[in-house]
Amino acid sequence: MKDEKREDIYDMMPFIALIHNISKNKIKYSKENIPEFNIFPSGRYLMKIYDFENLSQDDLANLYGQSKGTVAKSLKKLEDEGYIEREADPENRRKYILKTTPKGNELVPRVRKLLKEWEDEVGISDLDDETKEKIKEIARKSAKLIND
Numbered sequence: 001m002k003d004e005k006r007e008d009i010y011d012m013m014p015f016i017a018l019i020h021n022i023s024k025n026k027i028k029y030s031k032e033n034i035p036e037f038n039i040f041p042s043g044r045y046l047m048k049i050y051d052f053e054n055l056s057q058d059d060l061a062n063l064y065g066q067s068k069g070t071v072a073k074s075l076k077k078l079e080d081e082g083y084i085e086r087e088a089d090p091e092n093r094r095k096y097i098l099k100t101t102p103k104g105n106e107l108v109p110r111v112r113k114l115l116k117e118w119e120d121e122v123g124i125s126d127l128d129d130e131t132k133e134k135i136k137e138i139a140r141k142s143a144k145l146i147n148d
Contacts, residue, residue, distance in 0.1 A: 022122070029118050030111060037111050042074040046083055049098045050108040056095050065146045083107065 031038045045060050061071045078084045083104035086096040119125050
């Protein structure tokens, strides 16, 4: 009976609430399985810094629709814990380029492997390319609405 009620709850949830719920569960799973990844919400910044060279604090704020202050606090935590470092941009001394440290470079692939296993287990990997592209397009449009 309890499982039936749970299914009813998910059937009645708005789509965006389902997405939020999935995201929160993914974070909880990550924290339980890689304790040092208990750096959320900073973890998403770490992953982007790892993937892209020459990102700045402003780039992250724009990408995630966050205030510069919110991003700065998260980056300070990542820097204090030894996952990233900041280097002055030679072309603009007031701008800092973010880079992962060896500690960050070691953590990101472990997290990615765990998250891939989670996505396989919950069925995200089974989504067809068209559905994935549609969700990406929704994400792009929602970001554009807040950045315009």
